[in-house]
Amino acid sequence: MQQSAAEHIGFFESVLNAFPSPVLVVDKDMEVVSRNTAAAQFFDGLDESVVHVKTGALLSCLHTASGASPCGTSRACANCVIRNSVHDAIEGHRAMRRRYRMRAKQGDSVREILLLVTTAPFLVADRTLVLLVLEDISELAELKAMIPICANCKKIRDDQAYWHHVEAYLQDHLDLQFTHGLCPDCVTKLYPQAARTLNHPDS
Secondary structure: OOOOHHHHHHHHHHHHHHOOOOEEEEOOOOEEEEEOHHHHHHOOOOOHHHOOOEHHHHOOEHHHHOOOOOOOOOHHHHHOHHHHHHHHHHOOOOEEEEEEEEEEEEOOEEEEEEEEEEEEEEEEOOEEEEEEEEEEOHHHHHHHHOOOEOOOOOOEEOOOOOEEOHHHHHHHHHOOOOOOOOOHHHHHHHOHHHHHHHHOOOO
């Protein structure tokens, strides 16, 4: 049975909203055509009025937020990984998780955001559009940059000067789950008899 246009659109929207990462649908001019639910949350309650907004304005890119240069017209835009990835997709080339450190305007301050950018082209009524997937890994990058850890017990200190076990800290910040085992050195130290048996089963 042939599906109607409305059913096709409904299916497309369902697939788009199933993505846990923010996904924008953009055209060759970097204008947003559509977005998924995760993007609405990522951009603080984004609604349908986002259509025809330039991607740089949506991201509060520092070069756009100043108002001096619309998205795509500043000198810095030539090196924009998001823009270049979209252009590559328009030409038929996918981009997979390209790293991009951008500066965004946030109130009166500027903050750095580290993104993984993925793009993929698709056709709609002979018009090429691009799926633009943005993964914010800023928090992960901050954790990797410098984690204060006790030289003796290996607990980690948080921003409020509280000390946490490594597992608890990483579970809270990165939602990681752990399984536990013993490395060969610890087996030897804690269970020397068992270690000797394992290493020399015939003795």
